[in-house]
Amino acid sequence: MDIFLQQIINGLVLGSIYALVALGYTMVYGILGLINFAHGDIVMVGALVTLTVTQALAGSGLPAPVILLIAACCAVAVCVLLGVSIERVAYRPLRRAPRLAPLITAIGISILLQYSAALIWGKQYLSMPELIKPDYFAVSGAQFTGLQAFIFLLACAVMAGLLWFIKASRIGQAMRATEQNPDVAGLMGVDTNRIISFTFLLGSAVGALAGVMVVLYYGLGHYFMGFMLGMKAFTAAVLGGIGSVPGAMLGGMLLGLIESLASGYIGDLTGGVLGSNYRDIFAFLVLILVLVLRPSGLMGQHTSERA
């Protein structure tokens, strides 16, 4: 029972990170119908910026929360700049092009980001200096760290804020209008180009926060880390129903749970034939299953063209 609870806790923490990244995919997809392949790599840049800033400030004697705050601000700033300029330079000119074109561009951008990061940060794994001593809390046989709780709560707060923002604010309303029909939204006085830029800004900022969480949680960063993370977050977005913001959150949490439970039990279930080195497969299996059985996801609207 304690293993089960432990995997649930790990799954929720992992899932909240997936959910934050998935938001970036789902918002852009909702508005542009584009899979922003480069989003995972934007998260990677956020993570590596956080690492660099923390490493630089680790010896400065500042208290740990201040260092983290500065690092997170830097990460968000860099990612927002990156995300918005990518949209402006690479995606906007292709808005009316055949479908394949922006997708191929996105793959190109993703490769560019990865290898630029390899140039800047090198190809080795970078490790995070230990800022906070881990403190353990026990819950009926399982334990979690303060860091895990912090990540989970922060992610929940960000998601709640985002939901409120999209539902209640003027810009959020404009975003939803653009998503439903960009042309009509334009007629109603919405500057759709600005809204699309803003969507990328929001997605990249949330992605940067996810990057901060990843390095905090794993303590490691790598130029290629965005690929797997991006794939899994995309899976989460599809699982929840791509284009749906609450769906992405639900999908992220679910995927985190599925992955940690599956990799925790696969050894026992298969009698040791398959081990936890297969953990990366689950996300893809979930993706394929969802696409086959329910392409519109758990919370997506069913449209025949999307299926």
Place this chain on the structure above:
Amino acid sequence: MNRRALSSPRLRWLAYLAIAALMLALPFAVDAFLGRAWVRIIDVALLFIMLALGLNIVVGYAGLLDLGYIAFFAVGAYSYALLASPQFGIHGSFLLLLPLGALVAGVFGILLGAPTLRLRGDYLAIVTLGFGEIIRIFLNNLNRPLNITNGPQGITLIDPLQFGGMALSKSYAVGGLTIAPVHSYYFVFLACALLAIIISLRLEDSRIGRAWVAIREDEIAASAMGINTRNIKLLAFAMGATFGGISGGLFASFQGFISPESFTLLDSVMVLCMVVLGGMGNVGGVVLGAILLTALPEALRYAGPLQQAWLGAVYIDPSDLRMLLFGLALVLMMLFRPAGLWPSSTRRREFAVEDEAAGEERANA
């Protein structure tokens, strides 16, 4: 060469003969002038031509973006390697194993395609990408509890191709000419690549080929015209996978060694780059793309020493530089020349119309 000069049949045959003679002499000339390493590069380029032509059927003709194409190459390579190496002590003949590899790859293509082909293009891209990763993860981990693929170490001592009693891994002297393994493989690969080119060209104008193009342009209209879109798309997938499977088998026999390292996402992307850069849907363009992108990394190998000489240190690792250039090329091509370096005529028309429509819209806005 313009068309009129080639209109007389005799001249055309002369031209074909000249090209054939050139092709036959090419490996020996390259060997003499540039060294044997470049003959090997030409061999690899021929392999990639086959591979890219296979992907071109899926992406170029049928318009289905496949980002896990290298998986079929891997399936072909492993099915050859497992049945023609000391791994299981089986040494099958390539005459049996190459078609078998193609068949297995084709079956994998259908297995992947059947559940996913009703998805729209960009979903398909992600699923195929996931499929490619799954295959690689399995190849990497299937060394225990039962050792099938030998895991990350890969499979060594794979049998070379054998014609009668002649193994292509040995050198032979014919007249005054030494035929090294790279030369004999060149001729095998050339034959296969030519076959692939002919099949592609014939497919392009066939009933099936036109059905693919129809699906690419508008799937709903195509199915209204009576095309069984699911079967025709499955056929594209299986056919592309078959090409991949055969080139995989040839690759395994040529290298004598394979490991999961050779079948990463980046390899899929590289084959995709060949198709996109050359010109999706145009056989000539794809061949050009494959040759360019095989030669480019080799040429970039000189970039390391050049940096050392000019700047005093190697700032950018040549293989990273290659990836940076690939990424940049994909982005720039889509922005400025979306139909590729050598586009097919339909594609060119299509993109030109798109441009006009976009221009009008801008003017009206």
